Amino acid sequence: MSAADEPIRLAEIYRFLAQTMRYPESSWFHDDYLSVFKEMLVQLEWQDNVNALPERITDEILEEIQVDYTRLFINAVPHVIAPPYASVYIDGTLNSTTADKTREYFRQKGFDTTNTEFPDHLVTELDFLSLLEDESEGSSEEFLTQYFRPWFEMFRDLVLKEVEVSYIKSAIELIDFFTTNET
Amino acid sequence: MAFNLTRRKFLQTASLAAASVPLANVVAAEAGVAKSPFTPSGTIADKTAVGGICEMCFWRCQLVGKVRDNKLMKLEGNPKSIDNGKAICARGNAGVQLLYDKDRLKYPMKNVGKRGAPKWKRISWDEALDTCAKKLKATEKKFGAKGICMFPHGASAKYPMHYFEKTVGTHNVSEASFFQCRGIRDTAFVNTIGTPPGENVDMANAKVIFALGGHFGENVHVSHVKRYLKGLENGAKLVIVDPRFSASAAKADEWVPVKPGTDTALMLGMMNYIIKKGKHNKAFIEKHGSGFDEFKEAISGWSIKKTAKTCDVPADQIKRVANLLADNAPNVSIHPGRHVSWHGNDFQRQRSLGCMMGLLGAMGVKGGFVKGKGPKGVGKVSWPKGDHHEEALHVAADVHHFAPPGTPTDLIRDAAITGNPYPIKSCVIWGQNPMQTIPNQKKTIDMLKQMDFVMCVDVMPTDITMYADILLPEGSYLERYDYIKKGTQWNLSGKQEQYISARMPMVKADFERKDQVYITNEIAERMGYGDKIPVKTLPEMVDKQLAGAGLSIKKLVAENGIHVQPGKDPYGVSEDLEVIFNNEEIGELGYPSSPTYIPVEEVPSGHFRLLYGRSPVHTFNRSQNNVWLHNAMPENPVWLNDAMAEKLGLKDGDRVYCVNSEGVKSRTTTSVKVTPGIRKDCVYMAHGYGSMNPALSVGVGAGIDDQSLITKLAVDPETGCHGMRNNFVKLVKA
Numbered sequence: 001m002s003a004a005d006e007p008i009r010l011a012e013i014y015r016f017l018a019q020t021m022r023y024p025e026s027s028w029f030h031d032d033y034l035s036v037f038k039e040m041l042v043q044l045e046w047q048d049n050v051n052a053l054p055e056r057i058t059d060e061i062l063e064e065i066q067v068d069y070t071r072l073f074i075n076a077v078p079h080v081i082a083p084p085y086a087s088v089y090i091d092g093t094l095n096s097t098t099a100d101k102t103r104e105y106f107r108q109k110g111f112d113t114t115n116t117e118f119p120d121h122l123v124t125e126l127d128f129l130s131l132l133e134d135e136s137e138g139s140s141e142e143f144l145t146q147y148f149r150p151w152f153e154m155f156r157d158l159v160l161k162e163v164e165v166s167y168i169k170s171a172i173e174l175i176d177f178f179t180t181n182e183t
Numbered sequence: 184m185a186f187n188l189t190r191r192k193f194l195q196t197a198s199l200a201a202a203s204v205p206l207a208n209v210v211a212a213e214a215g216v217a218k219s220p221f222t223p224s225g226t227i228a229d230k231t232a233v234g235g236i237c238e239m240c241f242w243r244c245q246l247v248g249k250v251r252d253n254k255l256m257k258l259e260g261n262p263k264s265i266d267n268g269k270a271i272c273a274r275g276n277a278g279v280q281l282l283y284d285k286d287r288l289k290y291p292m293k294n295v296g297k298r299g300a301p302k303w304k305r306i307s308w309d310e311a312l313d314t315c316a317k318k319l320k321a322t323e324k325k326f327g328a329k330g331i332c333m334f335p336h337g338a339s340a341k342y343p344m345h346y347f348e349k350t351v352g353t354h355n356v357s358e359a360s361f362f363q364c365r366g367i368r369d370t371a372f373v374n375t376i377g378t379p380p381g382e383n384v385d386m387a388n389a390k391v392i393f394a395l396g397g398h399f400g401e402n403v404h405v406s407h408v409k410r411y412l413k414g415l416e417n418g419a420k421l422v423i424v425d426p427r428f429s430a431s432a433a434k435a436d437e438w439v440p441v442k443p444g445t446d447t448a449l450m451l452g453m454m455n456y457i458i459k460k461g462k463h464n465k466a467f468i469e470k471h472g473s474g475f476d477e478f479k480e481a482i483s484g485w486s487i488k489k490t491a492k493t494c495d496v497p498a499d500q501i502k503r504v505a506n507l508l509a510d511n512a513p514n515v516s517i518h519p520g521r522h523v524s525w526h527g528n529d530f531q532r533q534r535s536l537g538c539m540m541g542l543l544g545a546m547g548v549k550g551g552f553v554k555g556k557g558p559k560g561v562g563k564v565s566w567p568k569g570d571h572h573e574e575a576l577h578v579a580a581d582v583h584h585f586a587p588p589g590t591p592t593d594l595i596r597d598a599a600i601t602g603n604p605y606p607i608k609s610c611v612i613w614g615q616n617p618m619q620t621i622p623n624q625k626k627t628i629d630m631l632k633q634m635d636f637v638m639c640v641d642v643m644p645t646d647i648t649m650y651a652d653i654l655l656p657e658g659s660y661l662e663r664y665d666y667i668k669k670g671t672q673w674n675l676s677g678k679q680e681q682y683i684s685a686r687m688p689m690v691k692a693d694f695e696r697k698d699q700v701y702i703t704n705e706i707a708e709r710m711g712y713g714d715k716i717p718v719k720t721l722p723e724m725v726d727k728q729l730a731g732a733g734l735s736i737k738k739l740v741a742e743n744g745i746h747v748q749p750g751k752d753p754y755g756v757s758e759d760l761e762v763i764f765n766n767e768e769i770g771e772l773g774y775p776s777s778p779t780y781i782p783v784e785e786v787p788s789g790h791f792r793l794l795y796g797r798s799p800v801h802t803f804n805r806s807q808n809n810v811w812l813h814n815a816m817p818e819n820p821v822w823l824n825d826a827m828a829e830k831l832g833l834k835d836g837d838r839v840y841c842v843n844s845e846g847v848k849s850r851t852t853t854s855v856k857v858t859p860g861i862r863k864d865c866v867y868m869a870h871g872y873g874s875m876n877p878a879l880s881v882g883v884g885a886g887i888d889d890q891s892l893i894t895k896l897a898v899d900p901e902t903g904c905h906g907m908r909n910n911f912v913k914l915v916k917a
Binding site: 008009010012013015016018019022023028031032033035036038039040042043044045063066067069070071074075076077079080083085088092093094095096099100103104106107108110111112113114115116117118119121123124127128130131177178180182 | 190193199201202208209213214220222254286290301303304305654691810
């Protein structure tokens with residue numbers, strides 16, 4: 001069996017999902033990336049999502065996605081739609097006690113953040129999920145249930161209501177699909 | 184969408200072999216989380232960050248920050264402070280909320296939409312700085328440095344302001360703190376007593392405290408309020424001249440509900456009365472006065488009767504207040520005011536306050552006008568002045584001869600809109616929100632729309648940022664070094680001490696926020712002024728400034744953020760002090776040489792004069808999005824006289840719009856506060872509410888934006904500063 005035929009591990013999926021929520025830049029947001037993203041949707045048989053995506057990543061398409069990303073997650077008029085931080089949904093501000101508790105959980109599992117981003121950022125939490133799964137398959141369920149899903153569901157609803165570009169819509173739906181508890 | 188496929192099933196069966204590259208090739212090599220030795224939270228020590236200097240308002244109290252795990256938990260007054268001490272106000276406490284406000288600017292952004300209706304795109308600092316420098320340079324090349332204008336505000340704006348003003352060489356710089364606030368006071372006093380007064384009255388040791396419109400308690404500057412309260416505690420009589428029963432008026436022995444705009448007449452009437460009664464300080468005037476006889480003659484027509492009629496104040500009260508001041512002189516605090524850009528006749532009023540100080544000899548004595556003797560040696564760091572020969576707009580036009588530093592705002596705005604006397608095509612806005620500080624928002628928008636380039640640097644997405652082409656996020660006052668604060672103990676008669684402190688970060692800046700030295704230097708480098716850069720970093724700048732006093736950041740940290748040293752007795756006046764009652768230089772330039780009352784427009788029938796002031800929990804518009812402060816005072820009720828409310832059929836709590844005499848209707852509504860504590864001819868509201876930028880998700884539309892109703896411009900002829908209380912409104916039930 002070739003490497004390509006090996007089953008996809010959940011840890012890899014989480015790492016990929018974290019990537020989908022990073023600010024899209026030409027250094028990585030290119031046709032190869034789009035190919036993997038589309039293939040993920042194909043495997044899920046989400047044909048409508050595939051059809052809504054652009055054929056190729058052009059400068060214009062990249063800018064369109066960047067503008068929507070900025071509007072949804074950074075700053076915008078009208079106000080930023082859905083800051084990707086748990087604290088905003090649980091406590092109404094950034095870097096609140098929810099961020100503290102999230103970091104505390106990371107530490108209890110033997111991890112910590114490595115960059116300047118807050119621990120309760122969507123990308124950081126997805127990175128953390130991938131590391132948990134790397135260590136032991138199935139070990140991400142507790143974090144998903146207790147920390148991730150409570151705020152992500154509110155965040156997801158806001159984004160899906162306001163999102164304009166199909167790429168971000170699909171990314172959010174992918175994250176939702178792979179983080180939903182099936183037990 | 185085939186949602187019947189489960190995650191488990193997908194993992195068992197799916198393959199991404201059809202993709203052009205493997206999954207691992209398209210994800211970032213580094214994750215935001217990594218293995219780390221376990222650190223129990225209970226073992227993480229709390230730290231006290233010293234050297235904080237508040238900038239929720241511009242009084243700048245000294246702070247310490249309680250920091251846990253690199254996160255600011257709480258702010259307190261620095262126990263070592265001999266200024267504000269351990270006390271900070273509600274706004275100071277709420278700095279934590281500003282730091283972590285979800286609406287704060289985080290990354291450089293480019294507007295790919297329109298000015299006023301922006302579509303933001305996050306960009307790199309390199310792209311942002313390249314764009315700013317390229318656009319500014321293009322303007323400089325085509326129109327000269329004067330084609331660039333700047334609206335700065337706050338400590339972080341000083342360094343870039345000096346770059347554009349001195350090195351690039353544009354005079355077209357206008358600070359709201361001067362032209363829409365206290366500049367009139369400063370130049371009026373310089374031309375009366377030879378020095379800008381600050382708020383340096385020794386209230387703690389006064390027998391009488393006298394203020395025109397000062398609403399201490401609603402305007403909370405901690406050490407200032409400490410002086411005021413100490414004075415009251417010591418038995419000082421309080422006189423508050425205000426059309427409204429303010430927090431200070433509520434504590435006053437005399438509340439003088441003067442007709443708005445006539446304060447100068449009141450001052451002249453009282454001074455004339457004091458002179459006529461022979462109660463002025465003849466010895467002081469003999470020694471330090473200049474032009475007293477001409478002044479005396481000039482104000483001689485202001486009888487008590489005429490004053491009472493002009494000011495709509497009972498004659499007996501005017502006499503009572505005048506006698507109170509004269510009988511307790513010289514230990515009287517004649518407060519110089521702070522925000523004094525009221526009616527466009529303000530230079531004369533401020534001159535009259537200086538003259539009253541001189542008339543009573545209330546200078547250099549306990550309770551009088553006294554400047555503390557602060558420490559020497561703190562140096563300055565600035566940009567070198569280029570070889571520029573342009574004149575500022577007001578100098579070239581031979582107007583506003585007593586303008587504060589910079590150029591009167593309206594001259595810049597008019598030049599930009601009309602292209603006369605020359606085009607102004609690039610605009611740099613740094614920490615100021617001209618949409619809320621400058622009257623007539625339409626003109627401000629017209630000015631911005633004709634620009635080739637607009638850049639904003641700010642902490643929050645204020646209204647003006649909607650008009651930026653490039654919007655840059657700045658570290659807040661809690662995340663950077665800069666301001667050097669120095670002075671003396673708050674009670675001038677206490678143990679004589681001096682202090683020096685420098686702003687230090689409580690925590691590091693999050694996201695991609697940068698400081699003013701980085702941003703300015705990078706732009707300067709790209710504009711070809713790299714060889715003129717005075718310092719490479721903010722800490723270097725602060726250390727250079729401190730070196731003159733034998734200090735450094737390191738030494739200040741070792742001293743818990745504040746260096747305290749023995750001080751000097753501040754009382755007494757210098758032999759060469761001159762109080763210029765009649766200033767011939769002012770007269771020669773075509774203005775009244777002795778303080779003169781210039782009448783203001785009467786209130787049109789069916790309208791009220793719109794007055795505004797401060798909320799104790801906000802610094803005008805700057806703090807509107809702070810949810811802690813917002814919850815303390817969510818909107819700005821409009822104060823309405825009870826008899827007028829009955830006449831209009833309005834009850835306390837009713838929702839109203841305001842419509843001004845030029846037909847401009849407020850975008851939003853607010854509640855009515857029905858009270859006998861305001862004159863019948865005016866209404867009052869706290870300024871800064873009703874933001875229009877939806878990016879301020881807390882402050883947007885909360886209360887009424889009084890600035891939107893200030894469409895009729897009044898400009899003080901001597902200074903070119905705005906008068907902002909000459910607009911009239913009707914209340915319309917919502």
